[in-house]
Amino acid sequence: MKKYDVIILTDKRYVNPEKLDSYIQNILDEDNYVKVALENQGLKAIRLSWDDATFDWSTTKYVLFRSTWDYFDRFPEFSTWLNTVSNQTTLLNSEKIIRWNIDKHYLQDLQQNGVHICESYFIEKETQFTLEELSQKYNLTEFVLKPCVSGAARHTYKINSKNITEYETVFSGLITNEAMIIQPFQYKIVEKGEISLMVMNGKFTHAVLKVAKPGDFRVQDDFGGSVYNYIPTKEEIAFAENAVKACVELPIYARVDIFTDNNGKLAIAELELIEPELWFRNYPAAADELAKGIKQLINKNEKVI
Numbered sequence: 001m002k003k004y005d006v007i008i009l010t011d012k013r014y015v016n017p018e019k020l021d022s023y024i025q026n027i028l029d030e031d032n033y034v035k036v037a038l039e040n041q042g043l044k045a046i047r048l049s050w051d052d053a054t055f056d057w058s059t060t061k062y063v064l065f066r067s068t069w070d071y072f073d074r075f076p077e078f079s080t081w082l083n084t085v086s087n088q089t090t091l092l093n094s095e096k097i098i099r100w101n102i103d104k105h106y107l108q109d110l111q112q113n114g115v116h117i118c119e120s121y122f123i124e125k126e127t128q129f130t131l132e133e134l135s136q137k138y139n140l141t142e143f144v145l146k147p148c149v150s151g152a153a154r155h156t157y158k159i160n161s162k163n164i165t166e167y168e169t170v171f172s173g174l175i176t177n178e179a180m181i182i183q184p185f186q187y188k189i190v191e192k193g194e195i196s197l198m199v200m201n202g203k204f205t206h207a208v209l210k211v212a213k214p215g216d217f218r219v220q221d222d223f224g225g226s227v228y229n230y231i232p233t234k235e236e237i238a239f240a241e242n243a244v245k246a247c248v249e250l251p252i253y254a255r256v257d258i259f260t261d262n263n264g265k266l267a268i269a270e271l272e273l274i275e276p277e278l279w280f281r282n283y284p285a286a287a288d289e290l291a292k293g294i295k296q297l298i299n300k301n302e303k304v305i
Contacts, residue, residue, distance in 0.1 A: 004060040005043035006294060008034055009275075010067040012049040026281065027067045033280035034066060037291035043298070050081065058088040061298060065093065068275045072102075072150060092294065093251045093273050100248045101273040104148040104181050110268060113246035115239075118259075118267040122148065123180045131164050131171050140184055145171065148179040158185060188260045194269055197232055197240035198278050198286055199254045201293035204237045206283035229282055239266050247271070252293050253278065 014027050031047055038045040048055055050068045057063065063085065071078040086095040093101075100106050107117045121138050123129070135143065145167070146156040155174060159167055174180060193211040197204055209230035232240075240256035247254075255276035257269040280287045 002059055002061045003044075004046060005298060006038050006045040006062045006064050007055075007057075007060045008038075008045060008047040009050045009063060009065050010047055011070040012051060013070070014067055015047070015049050030277065030280050031066050033284055033287040034064070034290065037284075037287040038294065040288070041291045041295040043291070043295060051077070057085045060089050061301075062090050062092050062294060064294070065091070065098070065275045071275065072154065075102075075149065092297075093253070094249065097247065097249060097251050097273050101271065102149055103179075104146075104150075104270075105179075106248075106271065107181075107268065109248070110243060110246050110271065115243045115246045116261075116265055116267050118186060118261045118269070119184050121182045123175060123182060125175060125177065125179045127175055131159065131168055134182060135159075135161075135164060138182065140182065142185040144183050144185055146181055146183075147174065148181055160185075184262060186259060186261055188262065189269075192260060194257055194259045195230060195232060195236060196279070197236065197256045197258065198283075199240055199244045199256060200286055200289040201252060201296075202241065202244055202250055203289070204232075204241055205286035205289055206279070207232045207236075208279050208282060227279070236266065243268055243271060247273070252297070253290055 008031055010027070010031060014024060014031075017024050017028075020028075035045050035047060050065075050071070051074075068078075082091075082095050082098065085091065091098070100109075105122060107120055108122070111117050121134070123134065129137070131145070135141070142158070142160040144156065144158055147154065150156070155170075157167055157170070171180070190212060193209045195207055195209055197207045199205065207230045209228045211226045211228070236258065239258060243256050243258075244251065244254045251273045253273075253276075255272040255278060257272065258266055259269050261267040278286065
């Protein structure tokens with residue numbers, strides 16, 4: 001018998017934070033919406049840091065990734081943990097999905113499965129090209145550079161003919177250790193924003209619109225971006241649900257970030273399957289949908305047993 005049904009994963013900074021600000025309070029509230037929803041389904045759930053060395057992970061049926069927002073800064077350690085814990089319990093989303101989604105090369109898989117992504121060029125580790133050479137090769141006058149494994153806009157830079165020389169040293173240092181992705185700057189993200197559609201168990205639940213602050217291009221609230229409730233069109237909902245269906249396997253939750261590209265077409269910005277903010281505080285019923293999906297998994301597995 002398992003002691004717990006679900007462990008909700010966070011990182012150790014948010015287990016028992018001594019100082020509460022609005023940012024940390026949102027994290028606590030978001031995780032609590034999930035915990036309450038799971039308990040309303042009759043499931044026993046607790047919240048722990050993913051790197052809690054004192055916990056026996058084999059004592060829970062499922063482990064649900066939520067606010068593990070330090071994993072990309074500690075990736076070697078996190079990867080080892082994944083290998084170990086995936087053999088002791090079931091991860092949601094699965095280890096297979098996580099390893100696929102961590103690296104932005106997944107965008108190529110989506111494209112091959114019929115999901116439109118914006119124009120993207122993958123620059124593999126240890127390439128000898130300079131940024132200037134790459135900009136000429138791909139005919140780019142203004143573009144965004146970012147790592148293939150990243151989060152929270154880490155090493156994300158807007159580059160043009162005026163500042164490209166300044167970033168050559170940064171780029172040469174990064175490309176020595178990791179693959180990068182280059183994308184033409186998407187002007188409509190600045191004009192219209194980026195839409196995040198939440199999908200639980202393959203079905204759309206709610207959406208928000210993220211808008212960069214004046215003078216910036218990053219929509220994350222970490223950089224002063226604003227978030228608004230948003231009612232998507234039928235086309236946007238269908239696009240998001242189809243993107244989730246095109247994944248390596250169906251995730252139990254997803255956040256599909258989309259925008260209108262420079263050619264006027266809906267495109268994937270990111271498909272977040274590991275630990276995305278899901279804005280349950282804007283639509284608590286989505287947490288209930290997630291909990292129902294987990295309860296269905298538990299019931300299905302118990303019938304098999």
